[in-house]
Amino acid sequence: MKTAVIQVKALIHRSYAGPMTNLSYTFFAFCLGQLIIALHETYKLMEELKLRIGFGFDAHRFVKGRRCILCGVEIPCAFGPDGHSDADVPVHALMDALLGALALGDIGRHFPESDGKLQDADSIELLSKVYAMVKERGYILGNADITIVLESPRLSHYIEAMRERIAAALETDTGNISVKATTEERMGYTGTGEGISSTAAVLLTERQI
Numbered sequence: 001m002k003t004a005v006i007q008v009k010a011l012i013h014r015s016y017a018g019p020m021t022n023l024s025y026t027f028f029a030f031c032l033g034q035l036i037i038a039l040h041e042t043y044k045l046m047e048e049l050k051l052r053i054g055f056g057f058d059a060h061r062f063v064k065g066r067r068c069i070l071c072g073v074e075i076p077c078a079f080g081p082d083g084h085s086d087a088d089v090p091v092h093a094l095m096d097a098l099l100g101a102l103a104l105g106d107i108g109r110h111f112p113e114s115d116g117k118l119q120d121a122d123s124i125e126l127l128s129k130v131y132a133m134v135k136e137r138g139y140i141l142g143n144a145d146i147t148i149v150l151e152s153p154r155l156s157h158y159i160e161a162m163r164e165r166i167a168a169a170l171e172t173d174t175g176n177i178s179v180k181a182t183t184e185e186r187m188g189y190t191g192t193g194e195g196i197s198s199t200a201a202v203l204l205t206e207r208q209i
């Protein structure tokens, strides 16, 4: 399409320089035809591209002596989120966002705490299972945006490793995965250090064949 536009521009420029020959008219018609075909294909592709949006939230209490695993990365810390699995809060929010985008319920429905096999389960593995469900339904991830809310520890040194782990589980580039950390200015349960919360938003795309 870009080439066709350049060719048409070049032709218009030439037509001002002097009268067009029969060959020029034929070439102009050819380029215009190519441009129309390219625009039609682009329009068809946009029509076929279906989008679904999802949002997830999760929160866990912090307890002493628990491992602190966030987005699949272990953070050196004297405390960590309490929970049935590894309590990877941002990954739980992300799974809920993926499931929510396709109206498939929440992680409690797919991975109930009554399932003994999920004790201390690796949430990144559960994320891969959720993404398999997404792909089975003909969708792929466009991008994901995660925000982790906690007073401490500071996460800035671990953000890139987190993005890489999430990107690998969702079979995409790190450019499609955003992980941010913030505080609530010492307010509420995250501000006092009682717990941690996270939100996640995802966009899924479907390409019909």
Ligand SMILES: [Zn+2]
Pocket (backbone or CB within 6 Å): 058, 059, 060, 083, 087, 088, 089, 092
């Ligand atoms: Zn959770």
